[in-house]
Amino acid sequence: MTAITARSTAMRAQTWWRPLSDGAVVITIIYLLLFAIYAMNEPSALSIFSITSLINNSTPLALAAAGATLVIVCRGFDLSVAGVVSVTNVVMAVQPLEGPWGALGSLFACLAIGGFIGLINGYLVAYLRLQSIASTLGVMIVCQGVALVILDAPGGWVAEWVSYELTDVLFGVLPVSGLILLGVVGLWLIFLRSDLAVAIYAIGADETSAALSGIVTRRVRLLAYVGAGLLYACAGYMLSAQTATGNPTAGTPFIILTFAAVAIGGTSFSGGSGGVIGSIIGAATLMLLQKVLFSTGVSSFYTGLFQGVILILAILFRGAVVALAARRSAA
């Protein structure tokens, strides 16, 4: 018994941080290393302009990855990110609402769209028990179609307030989009202290045991999809701010990038572990990688190749780490 006490005392400081830090620490280190490489090649890398640009570029993907994380932690899949992003983007471009109140109104409209689509996904997967990949793929295609109906070719313009202010810098040093990301991180940290968050992690680890422990698994899963939809809508909103125009296929590149960001951020696809912070940093890393590749002269044709390879390597790496940990604890 004393051996157990001794070991648990050693673990004491670390255990509560486990859900957050595992993969997130690794990806942060990778990001910093990558940034160092970038800064060495690009002398202007450390300027406010450059950093702002980097953060602006990363924010939409970071938000999308955060949303996808919610679903992946409870061991589901959600391909509809592309659909929500496309629809919110074209809505922003076709119905621009001017001024700060207009921006707020647009935000609510986007959230309503994202939440609604998330609700549909959640209902199909959690209550009707459809297979999550195929059904969210179907929902994504429907959304793509809706986006094309609203705007059949790239065009339109996003409200000026949105595209200027949200990509701007406060007080000359703080990028607005960076603040938004910090806000999301803050919300996440608060959310982690809710029963719903604990329930999401529980379902991801072992749905049966979660049900036996009193968790209403269907409702929790539905809420995870709704939360994801809301975050995808935010991603579309920020993407609109970034591009200032509408594009019905704006969401398409998000599919692979979102999952790659989640994977390298340390969230496991078998559920029950990981977190939003890792995914956000993973997204930032991927966007930075694109910049690094470009600055080292790699043809932009091949970015997809790198993204795909990185995604696979990230999963293999994670699998190896888990296997090693299991072997060490068994010994």
Add this chain to the structure above:
Amino acid sequence: MEGVEVIAKPLRIDSDQHRRAPLDGETMAAFAIFALCIILIVGARFISPALGGWDHVETTLVLASFLIVVAFGQGLVILVGGLDLSVASMITLGGVLSTTLVGSYDAGAWALPAVIVFCGLLGALNGVGAGYLNIPPFIMTMAMGVIVYSGCLGYTKGSPRGSSPELFVYLMKAQWLGVPVAIVFIALFALGGWSVQRRTAFGRRLYAVGSNRAAAFIAGVRVRRITMSAYIVSAVCAGFTGMMLVGYANGATLRMGDSYLLPSIAAVVVGGSSILGGRGSFIGTVGGAILLTTLSTIILALGVPQGWRTVIEGMIVLVALLMLREQLYQAVSRIFSRP
């Protein structure tokens, strides 16, 4: 025995459902689909005089041929419980490589089998990742799809050149005794594909793995090898489809495969296979492919804009998934069986 209250009654042996084996649900689904196709084509005459005749049937069947070939490979992967999201890129790869090798470099007859083998090798990579390395299939194939597409992009520098190999032009355009060669081809392919799935040891093992992976392993099936084989066949079929498309359109484009990804899954699901694997028949998938193609020709003829067409595509998949859930399937099977 003191203190024992015995409430014993004669034991009842738990019994089988005494039912005749149900009329094969899959055959029923296939018949239903073909009937629906016929109804649609006949009904299409009311929409436009250009539709509803033999010409329409011919065109539909030729157009459906691409989907039929892709859906065979996709169907095998779905049968073992996976999903191949790389088919769009593989189609593009097959098209791009065949036009470039044959058209530009005039490479000769060995080139086409080489393209097929190359696609097979890429499919094997999918199989290694999904079967041996435990990477979730949809991630592995999605990543592969992006990698292959990126490769095509780089290889063609954004604009594919070259012309179609004669063999495939012949396949897709020529006629024998008034019947397009393509139709003869898909008839043979449908028969062949169905036979492989239903009447070979390979096909049987696919069903077993999809039905119960753990049991298949214990029963001596080499699960990982079979899974990899399914992905290889899927990649080969997709590559071949690319070559067919090139023969039909006499050139390759980089996005030529995109419009076949979701329909390949839809054809399989609409045709009665379970998205979770372990159940389904290729004849049903063929029917599904023809049905989807029929629907899309009619929708096109109706002048429905691209956006709505896409919405309908997505809705079809969702409806098919909803209707083919396990509970519904069993309920319908029970209707067709007799006590």
Add this chain to the structure above:
Amino acid sequence: MEGSKEPAAVSAWGLKKSYGPTVALEDVSLTVNPGEIHALLGENGAGKSTLVKIFSGILPPDSGEMTLLGGHYRPGSIMAARAAGVSTAFQELSVLPNLSVAQNLLLPRAEKGLFGLNSRKATEERARALLEKFGLGQLDPRQIVAELALSDKQRLEIVRALSRDPKFLILDEPTAALTDVDWVFGLIRGVAARGSSVLYISHRLSEVRELCGHATILRNGRSIASVNLAGADNAEIFKMMVGRGSRERRRTVQKAKPAAKVALKVAGLKSKTLRDVGFELREGEILGVAALEGQGQQGLFRILGGVERPDDGHISVDDRVRHFKDPHDAQTRGSGMAFVPEERKADGIFPGMQVTSNITISILDRLSRAGCLPFARERRVALAVAEKVELGRRYLGYRINELSGGNQQKTILARVLATGAKTLVLYDPTRGVDVGTKQTIYAAIRDFAAKGGSVLLYSSELPELVEIADRCLVIYGGRVFDELAGEEIDERSLVAGVTGNRRRHRTPVRQETPTGAEASA
């Protein structure tokens, strides 16, 4: 007897529950008095877990009535059952591995602090208090459950059930992973002393006797009897659980076959659950394996079947050491070993496929010509082997999930017979199977052995081993603890062996004696 004049705390009568064609509960009635610790006995497949699920609010019964503390009881969910005062510690532990001890204890609602958010400190404090209260103070509430030993996870499961201060506590195999049971017994007695009722489910009859006064025995989904444990001895209880008398003598005098070749030899086998296992199996022999749950026998069988790999040791088939990469290897190398797993639903059958396909799945290469499967030939082969297990020919065209459990089991047995393997490795092949089918399966096994095949057979029912085994190994603590042959195989000796007690008269065992901790029970 305690409080027999008071109204029952918990009662159920006429409970029925079916899953499609399978009848799990036929007609179950049960009464537990306030302050009573009542045992629920029955072999695997008798319906115990279904009954637990119904009481716990997970499943509704198809028909029947339940009362709790005098009121009608029909919980619509687990939380409803909890609210009514019912709490369960499940056999399949329901603690979440990725959460901390404290989080698990308080699921689904943690202690709240500022702004209604979960307070880590308050949750841990409350958890610590609970752990102390129930004698688990040595567990750190912050520790992630995945890092706990299995026995600690089980203790946590039990404490979690107790912490809700239930009026009706259900414990399903609570001591499966525990070596020291006094702690649990103390807690249970405390619960009963406070007036709550306890339903105790266990295979370990000695524990049941120590703790409980009365027991209800389930068999094939029916409650057969309610027994005063003081007045019934083990033999009577086994008879009620199993439905026929246990054999006091061997069925027939075994013809001596000393000269038979060794078909399978295992030496020094080590794995996660096996310490050191070695034995020989000869041609024509049925070698039984007796063990309580979790003694390593499952690992042993899975290794022999090629499903898992041992860490160390040798397996020799036909005098050649073999290393099996997978079950396919095990079936095809040498004279072949075919494995029937414990759970047919999870690991055995292919639900949507026909019975014929289920039978021939392992021999497809042999049947096919140039890759094609001739249906006529397949059917002929399936028919031939189905006859050996008395599986009616009309079943061949059915989907296997429409068959009864017994016929499904016959199908799987037919499958391994069809492989032509000379050695069969059968893990509890008659689990959850009706009496008639059991006899058929025994006959098929005996027939197989008589023709020169070898059989390694694990059964959780000791009477079955008595009836069918020529020799019997007893596995305890990951080792071969004892070996009985011929006349020596009787229930008393087996019961002694599986609980780690030495028999009075026995043949010397080849291994070193176990340590003191194992020898005491």
